[in-house]
Amino acid sequence: MKPSQVKELKELLSKPKNIVIVTHWSPDGDAMGSSLGLYNYLKKKKHEVTVITPNDYPAFLYWLPGNKNVINFSIKTKEAIKAVTKANIIFCLDFNSLGRINHLGENVGKSNAIKCIIDHHLEPEDFADYMLSDTKSSSTCELVVDFITLMGDKNLIDKNIANCLYTGIVTDTGSFRFPSTSAKTHRIISELIDAGAENSIIHNRIYDDNTEDKLRLLGFLLVQKLTILKEYQTAFFSLKADELKHFNYKKGDTEGVVNYALSIVGIRFAAFFVERDGEIKTSFRSKGKFNVNLFARKHFNGGGHANAAGGMSDVSLDETIIKFVSLLPEYKKELNTPS
Numbered sequence: 001m002k003p004s005q006v007k008e009l010k011e012l013l014s015k016p017k018n019i020v021i022v023t024h025w026s027p028d029g030d031a032m033g034s035s036l037g038l039y040n041y042l043k044k045k046k047h048e049v050t051v052i053t054p055n056d057y058p059a060f061l062y063w064l065p066g067n068k069n070v071i072n073f074s075i076k077t078k079e080a081i082k083a084v085t086k087a088n089i090i091f092c093l094d095f096n097s098l099g100r101i102n103h104l105g106e107n108v109g110k111s112n113a114i115k116c117i118i119d120h121h122l123e124p125e126d127f128a129d130y131m132l133s134d135t136k137s138s139s140t141c142e143l144v145v146d147f148i149t150l151m152g153d154k155n156l157i158d159k160n161i162a163n164c165l166y167t168g169i170v171t172d173t174g175s176f177r178f179p180s181t182s183a184k185t186h187r188i189i190s191e192l193i194d195a196g197a198e199n200s201i202i203h204n205r206i207y208d209d210n211t212e213d214k215l216r217l218l219g220f221l222l223v224q225k226l227t228i229l230k231e232y233q234t235a236f237f238s239l240k241a242d243e244l245k246h247f248n249y250k251k252g253d254t255e256g257v258v259n260y261a262l263s264i265v266g267i268r269f270a271a272f273f274v275e276r277d278g279e280i281k282t283s284f285r286s287k288g289k290f291n292v293n294l295f296a297r298k299h300f301n302g303g304g305h306a307n308a309a310g311g312m313s314d315v316s317l318d319e320t321i322i323k324f325v326s327l328l329p330e331y332k333k334e335l336n337t338p339s
Contacts, residue, residue, distance in 0.1 A: 001132045006150050009130060012089065013151065019049045020087040024095035025102050027057040029206065031094040033168025034140040036066040038091060040161045041148055050083040054104045058252020060206055064167060065160035073104045087113040094140040096124035096133065118143050121304060122293055138180040141168030145188050159196030166197040171206060217247035221257060232328040233335050235261035236271035238321055244276060258283045268335055273320055280313035280320050288339025299327060
């Protein structure tokens with residue numbers, strides 16, 4: 001962000017405003033951590049702030065400070081639209097394309113409010129007045145720390161803000177093991193702990209609070225639903241809607257499942273296909289230089305990061321898997337070339 005833009009935003013935020021924060025469809029830890037971290041910061045600055053999500057998110061994130069005030073657009077549509085209409089400023093967090101917030105994107109796009117993107121995904125759309133974007137950043141939460149620092153308010157980061165931002169960083173870095181984790185990431189984490197982030201409690205709430213159904217679903221996936229294609233150094237899982245129902249699926253129960261496939265020795269490309277909410281959703285992960293962002297954009301109406309992306313399929317689950325497998329010969333050389 002240019003110094004002149006930083007100055008303009010500081011001036012804008014120097015007096016109370018009606019502010020809306022929106023994040024992407026099926027929000028994850030980084031989406032909710034960054035949104036509620038920014039929410040708690042802006043509330044300390046005496047702004048009227050509303051966080052709107054396009055749909056629901058995993059229950060293991062409900063404990064985040066400010067969660068009880070989040071508006072779910074898919075349930076409280078009129079209330080969400082009213083908030084967007086009243087907004088002076090709209091912050092778009094953890095996404096950079098209005099298509100990533102589905103029908104909510106139409107309302108945000110029409111709004112006359114000043115729009116500010118804070119995000120770390122590739123290929124941003126040009127719809128915002130201000131943008132804090134860094135594709136090398138570990139997470140949007142890390143960029144929210146940068147934003148608060150740019151506003152000259154690092155001293156305002158308290159326990160609530162720190163807990164939110166720590167949550168987003170720990171989830172988007174895979175507990176600090178992904179390549180996007182930098183020395184800067186660890187410095188920010190130490191500062192968040194100094195500010196009151198409860199690292200052990202956060203880890204327990206995210207990773208050690210499983211239901212029996214969730215663990216049985218994971219076991220079913222590992223034993224019966226894992227396909228390995230050694231010729232392409234690829235592995236994938238798939239789940240049908242009736243299989244989710246059998247295990248009493250709750251949102252978040254398959255979070256991170258695709259990483260189990262990627263963890264197999266010799267696997268460089270992993271995928272997860274799930275039939276949910278009447279749609280076929282795809283998740284892709286890779287090691288090394290194989291770019292799943294490009295793969296998802298080209299073949300599955302999606303995108304994301306170079307090594308972590310997602311998308312959608314407009315055909316059945318079985319047809320989606322057939323399509324996926326049929327594409328692999330095109331990438332065989334790339335998948336078998338050492339990074």
